[in-house]
Amino acid sequence: MNNWGGSVSAQHDDGQTGKNLLRHWQDCRxxxxxxxxxxxxxxxxxxxLADRAALVTTRDGRAARILWAGQVFGAWLAQGVExxxxxxxxxxxxxxxxxxxxxxxxxxIELREPVDEMxxxxxxxxxxxxxxxxxxxxxxxxxxxxxxxxxGNRWGEPFVLVGxxxxxxxxxxxxxxxxxxxxxxxxxxxxxxxxSRPVDFKIxxxxxxxxxxxxxxxxxxQWQRVGQLFPGAVTARTIxxxxxxxxxxxxxxxxxxxxxxxxxxxxxxxxxxxxxxxVSVTMTDVGDIKAREASFRLLFENNPVPMWVVxxxxxxxxxxxxxxxxxxxxxxxxxxxxxxxxxxMAADAAPAPGLPPTGTLHRRADGxxxxxxxxxxxMPFEGRQAVLEAAIDMTERRxxxxxxxxMAHHDALTGLPNRVLFRDRLAEAxxxxxxxxxxxxxxxxxxxxxxxxxxxxGHPVGDALLREAAERIxxxxxxxxxxxxxxxxxxxxxxxxxxxxxxxxxxxxxxIAELGRPFRLDGQDCHIGTSIGVACLPRDGTDPETLxxxxxxxxxxxxxxxxxxxxxxxxxMDAWVQARRRRENELREAFARGQFSLVYQPLMDARAGxxxxxxxxxxxxxxxxxxVSPAEFVPLAEETGLIVPIGAWVMQTAFAEAATWxxxxxxxxxxxxxxxxxxxxxxxxxxxxxxAGLDPRRLExxxxxxxxxxxxxxxxxxxxxxxxxxxxxxxxxxxxGYSSLGYLRSFPFDKIKLDxxxxxxxxxxxxxxxxxxxxxxxxxxxxIATTAEGVETAEQLAMLRAEGYDEVQGFLFSRAVPGPxxxxxIERAREAVPDxxxx
Ligand code: C2E
Ligand code: CA
Ligand code: CA
Numbered sequence: 001m002n003n004w005g006g007s008v009s010a011q012h013d014d015g016q017t018g019k020n021l022l023r024h025w026q027d028c029r030x031x032x033x034x035x036x037x038x039x040x041x042x043x044x045x046x047x048x049l050a051d052r053a054a055l056v057t058t059r060d061g062r063a064a065r066i067l068w069a070g071q072v073f074g075a076w077l078a079q080g081v082e083x084x085x086x087x088x089x090x091x092x093x094x095x096x097x098x099x100x101x102x103x104x105x106x107x108x109i110e111l112r113e114p115v116d117e118m119x120x121x122x123x124x125x126x127x128x129x130x131x132x133x134x135x136x137x138x139x140x141x142x143x144x145x146x147x148x149x150x151x152g153n154r155w156g157e158p159f160v161l162v163g164x165x166x167x168x169x170x171x172x173x174x175x176x177x178x179x180x181x182x183x184x185x186x187x188x189x190x191x192x193x194x195x196s197r198p199v200d201f202k203i204x205x206x207x208x209x210x211x212x213x214x215x216x217x218x219x220x221x222q223w224q225r226v227g228q229l230f231p232g233a234v235t236a237r238t239i240x241x242x243x244x245x246x247x248x249x250x251x252x253x254x255x256x257x258x259x260x261x262x263x264x265x266x267x268x269x270x271x272x273x274x275x276x277x278x279v280s281v282t283m284t285d286v287g288d289i290k291a292r293e294a295s296f297r298l299l300f301e302n303n304p305v306p307m308w309v310v311x312x313x314x315x316x317x318x319x320x321x322x323x324x325x326x327x328x329x330x331x332x333x334x335x336x337x338x339x340x341x342x343x344x345m346a347a348d349a350a351p352a353p354g355l356p357p358t359g360t361l362h363r364r365a366d367g368x369x370x371x372x373x374x375x376x377x378x379m380p381f382e383g384r385q386a387v388l389e390a391a392i393d394m395t396e397r398r399x400x401x402x403x404x405x406x407m408a409h410h411d412a413l414t415g416l417p418n419r420v421l422f423r424d425r426l427a428e429a430x431x432x433x434x435x436x437x438x439x440x441x442x443x444x445x446x447x448x449x450x451x452x453x454x455x456x457x458g459h460p461v462g463d464a465l466l467r468e469a470a471e472r473i474x475x476x477x478x479x480x481x482x483x484x485x486x487x488x489x490x491x492x493x494x495x496x497x498x499x500x501x502x503x504x505x506x507x508x509x510x511x512i513a514e515l516g517r518p519f520r521l522d523g524q525d526c527h528i529g530t531s532i533g534v535a536c537l538p539r540d541g542t543d544p545e546t547l548x549x550x551x552x553x554x555x556x557x558x559x560x561x562x563x564x565x566x567x568x569x570x571x572x573m574d575a576w577v578q579a580r581r582r583r584e585n586e587l588r589e590a591f592a593r594g595q596f597s598l599v600y601q602p603l604m605d606a607r608a609g610x611x612x613x614x615x616x617x618x619x620x621x622x623x624x625x626x627x628v629s630p631a632e633f634v635p636l637a638e639e640t641g642l643i644v645p646i647g648a649w650v651m652q653t654a655f656a657e658a659a660t661w662x663x664x665x666x667x668x669x670x671x672x673x674x675x676x677x678x679x680x681x682x683x684x685x686x687x688x689x690x691x692a693g694l695d696p697r698r699l700e701x702x703x704x705x706x707x708x709x710x711x712x713x714x715x716x717x718x719x720x721x722x723x724x725x726x727x728x729x730x731x732x733x734x735x736x737g738y739s740s741l742g743y744l745r746s747f748p749f750d751k752i753k754l755d756x757x758x759x760x761x762x763x764x765x766x767x768x769x770x771x772x773x774x775x776x777x778x779x780x781x782x783x784i785a786t787t788a789e790g791v792e793t794a795e796q797l798a799m800l801r802a803e804g805y806d807e808v809q810g811f812l813f814s815r816a817v818p819g820p821x822x823x824x825x826i827e828r829a830r831e832a833v834p835d836x837x838x839x
Contacts, residue, residue: 017052018147018165022128024049025149025161035126037152038159053163056104056119056148057156064104064119064160073163076144077107079135110135115146119160122148130165136173144168184210184268184283190246191225192277198243200227201279213268213283215261234258238270242281246274255286305390310340312378312385319381327393329365340389345369351395359394370395411485413463414470422484422492426544429494433537440537441503443493444551445473445511448529448563449709450489453521455677456714461521465528468519476510492551500536500568508532508566516564526709531558532566540569553577584640586622587633591646595621598653601816602825603668603787603809606801611829613666613700615809616654617816618646638674647675648684655692655699657819661826668700670732673707679714682721689725696725702732702753708743719747730787735771744782751807752779756790759810762799769799776803 024045028036042055054069054077069077104115111133118131131146147165150158178185188201203221211218214229221229227239234256245252251273260266269284300307306324308317320335328335328343345361351369359371372391379388409421417425429440447469454462466489473483473491482494493511495503512532518525533555541547550569556577558567567573590596600614620628637643651669658667675681689696701722707715723729730751731744735758744752754775761768772788779786788800791810800808814825 015164015167017049017163018145020049021053021147021149021161021163025128033152035150035152035158037154039154041149041151041161042159049163053161055151056115056160056162057153057158058119058123064116066102066104067159068101076164077102077111079137108135115162118146118148118162122150122160123158126150139173141171141173141176142168143171178207181207182209182285184213184281186210186281186283188226188242188279188281190243190274190277190279198246198277200225200239201242202226203229204278210283213266213285230258242272242279245272246277246279249274300388303390305392307388307390308335308340309379309381309386309388312387314340314387316340318386324391327364327391328362334365351398357398359398362391371398414467414485416470416474416491417482417484419484419486422482422486422494423544425482425484425494426547429496429537430542430544430547433542438497441495441498441500442535442537442547442551443495443508443511443566444486444533444535444548444555445491445493445515445530446555446559447489447515448531448559449526449706450528452673452677452706452709453526453528454489457522465519465521465526469515469528469530472514472517473511476507476514481507492548500534503534508534512564512566529564531555531563533558534566534568536568550574556580580636583633584636587620587636587640587642590620590622591642591649595623596646596649597621597818598650598657599816599818600654600657600822601809602814602822603807604813606788606797606805606808611665611826612807613668614658614661614822615668615702615816616650616657616670618650634672638672641674643672643674644678647672648688651685651688652691655688655694657822658698659692659694660823662830663695663698665826666698666700666728667694668702668730670702671707673704673709676707676715676718681718682725685722685727686725696727700728700730700751702730704732705734705743708746716747723748723750734775741778744778744784749784751785751787753787753789754805756788756810759788759790759796759800760792762796772800773803776805779806780804 025036025041028040028045030036042050046053049070051070052072054073055067056064057067058064066077104112104119107115114131114133118129121129128147128149131148133144133146135142135144145165146162148160148162151161153159185207186203187205189204190198191200191202193199202223202225204223206214206218206221211221214221216229227235229235238254238256241252241254251271253269253271255267255269257265257267265287267286267290269286270281271284272279272281274280300309300319300321303321304323306321306327308320308324310317316339317335320332325332325335330338343362345363351357351361351371357371359373362370362372364370371394373394375390375392377388379386381388409418409424410416411418426442429438432438433440447465450462450465453465466485469489470483470485470491473493477483477493480496484492484494486492493507495507498507512530515528515530518527520526533551533553535541535547535551535554537547540550550573553573554567554569557573558565560580561567597619598616599619600616602611603613603615604610605612618630618634620630620633622628634643637646654667654669658665661667671681678684685699685701689699703719707719719729728750729747730753731749732753733755734752735755752775754772758768758771758775762772763769776786778784785806786804787807787809788796788805789809791797791800791808791812793812796810797808797812817825
């Protein structure tokens with residue numbers, strides 16, 4: 001017996017045919033013909049081999065046919081083939097191919113396929129080919145190897161001569177299965193008592209598997225009674241179960257466990273069937289399955305990931321783990337009452353706003369939504385098909401992603417969309433326009449006085465201002481409109497499909513009014529205001545760059561016109577802005593090249609007509625355009641910050657000039673609010689005074705309300721420091737700005753200069769006359785000296801005198817003149833009004 005319980009049989013052959021056939025075939029080969037001919041191999045020379053061989057051809061490419069078969073081969077072939085014996089003559093024909101041949105196709109499948117393949121292989125390779133045919137009869141498998149050698153055929157298609165290759169191998173199938181299986185198989189016979197009741201079972205036969213599972217050799221088991229071999233309760237129960245089966249007929253299946261010799265436990269699944277008193281028993285070791293179930297339970301129950309097992313139909317939960325109960329907040333009972341679908345939630349309840357959910361939305365017991373990724377795996381559970389599902393909660397991760405996505409597209413300070421998102425929306429609007437012709441308007445905003453607030457009140461206050469400005473803008477918009485913060489104090493608004501005049505009347509006016517209202521910052525009201533530039537799609541551009549650039553140009557224009565207003569883009573603006581930029585550069589160069597000079601305009605005692613002081617005023621002598629008014633270039637110098645070095649130069653120059661004047665004559669110098677941003681202002685003034693040797697008490701600094709706009713502590717401190725040095729501080733251009741009494745009270749000014757616009761109309765315009773009068777009485781009541789500037793006529797002088805102004809300044813007395821001329825004015829006045837001391 002071999003491993004497979006097979007046995008070598010010489011039923012058809014002595015096992016030598018193949019060897020002989022091959023040797024004969026080799027011998028017939030000649031050097032010129034690698035494939036020997038039919039005549040050489042077969043005719044007259046086959047001898048005893050002929051009995052055990054067959055000749056096959058595939059004539060004309062048709063299916064293979066067996067031309068003849070020797071007696072033994074034919075008998076082997078004929079087993080199970082109807083009429084085969086008649087068809088196969090068993091006689092070797094001479095040259096003539098018999099008409100009675102057997103198609104290979106007529107053979108049963110287990111022969112046909114291997115023979116076909118072998119014949120084809122031999123013919124294509126020109127070499128011997130092999131086949132194995134397995135045939136089954138009466139529970140025995142017979143394996144027969146065949147060999148085929150190709151033969152040349154002078155009359156047509158080549159032949160293949162086929163013979164046995166070695167002896168057949170017979171295998172008892174049941175025996176093979178019985179032996180091969182890992183399962184234990186027992187044949188038992190029922191032992192009955194006197195009353196013919198089954199009481200025990202005797203082991204009739206067993207396989208190796210049974211020996212292994214029962215841990216005893218076959219000899220110790222065969223012919224023994226089960227009850228005596230394995231005394232104990234488990235065996236008693238097993239015998240009772242089998243006995244009941246025998247009485248009843250049919251089958252039984254159960255599990256049992258018993259101790260193993262190595263100290264472990266053997267888990268057996270037992271299946272039994274009976275034929276009369278003969279019982280067959282199969283025992284399967286289910287220890288692995290049991291162990292797998294135990295580790296599954298461990299992995300499942302204690303897993304930190306929420307998991308459950310649902311029925312294959314997904315209509316109910318079969319089991320849930322503790323993590324699922326803790327995470328979802330439902331009790332185990334609540335879970336088991338529900339269908340898995342009950343966990344699901346509508347997609348509009350997304351837990352991370354801003355990003356569409358990619359997972360499944362679930363509802364927890366407290367009603368909150370979570371986004372989960374579900375991982376599923378089919379598996380048997382308690383004997384039926386089920387699905388194990390693990391739920392990974394993605395909510396936190398998705399929230400983080402949403403936050404990051406939001407941050408990438410929004411401004412952290414105001415929460416508004418940022419430049420990136422705005423550009424995207426603008427591009428969408430442009431695409432919409434290209435598609436359905438929908439127009440849109442782009443507004444660029446810039447807060448007018450943000451920089452002053454930010455520099456003087458500090459960044460936290462600046463931030464608060466920006467937040468409030470963002471809220472105010474947002475309040476002016478409809479739902480479709482988009483507002484973004486582009487950076488700094490720049491905002492942009494995108495309005496869909498508007499009609500421009502209505503937009504200007506509505507939205508634009510609303511935004512300007514909203515931002516024009518004072519902002520309550522650091523306990524005080526600040527006036528900020530905004531300028532707006534407008535560009536229209538498609539009129540002013542059909543790509544984001546052009547539209548943004550043109551809205552910016554319009555904004556630049558609105559700003560240059562003093563702020564608090566809006567401008568729509570016009571093609572000329574481009575040129576205008578370029579010209580302005582050019583002038584900025586020119587200004588820078590002019591200063592570097594010394595094209596600036598100072599002129600001095602006297603301030604007179606309103607009654608005595610004496611020169612009390614001179615105001616230094618800047619002049620720019622443009623090499624081409626001649627003199628340029630400071631009203632034109634000072635704002636530009638302020639915007640570019642150039643006013644700081646220019647201002648310092650003004651002081652040095654004017655101080656040096658004033659130092660040459662008689663002691664009694666003072667000097668007035670204008671200071672820009674921008675110069676206050678520079679923390680060194682006090683030191684600059686002190687240094688210039690010292691350098692020129694000018695007594696600070698002879699200096700008057702003229703400032704405008706805007707310095708006090710934010711009533712900044714820093715600016716006030718600067719003013720106090722200057723005043724502490726003995727410098728006088730004058731409020732210039734009074735009446736033009738907010739002229740708030742509060743500003744006058746916030747600092748002890750030495751002088752108020754009434755703006756010349758009121759003086760020029762005094763007596764003609766009742767409103768102006770009223771203001772001229774009010775400022776005079778304000779000065780009297782606050783104890784502050786008053787100056788009226790721009791006095792051109794004697795009538796005006798008379799009126800101002802009558803109102804009680806202390807000082808006057810204007811063309812009536814003198815224009816602003818260069819230094820030498822100012823000195824001559826002083827000389828002439830001395831001559832006209834002789835000095836008391838000289839007299
Ligand atoms: P401001 O401080 O109000 O200076 C008075 C302006 O009124 C001067 O104009 C002066 O020439 C003009 N003016 C004086 N009397 C009369 C008059 O009777 N009739 C008319 N129509 N005008 C008169 P100017 O020199 O063109 O200066 C304009 C403005 O430029 C100044 O106004 C001041 O705000 C600014 N500015 C001039 N120089 C400086 C400077 O050195 N530094 C700073 N920061 N600003 C300066
Ligand atoms: Ca002035
Ligand atoms: Ca003035």
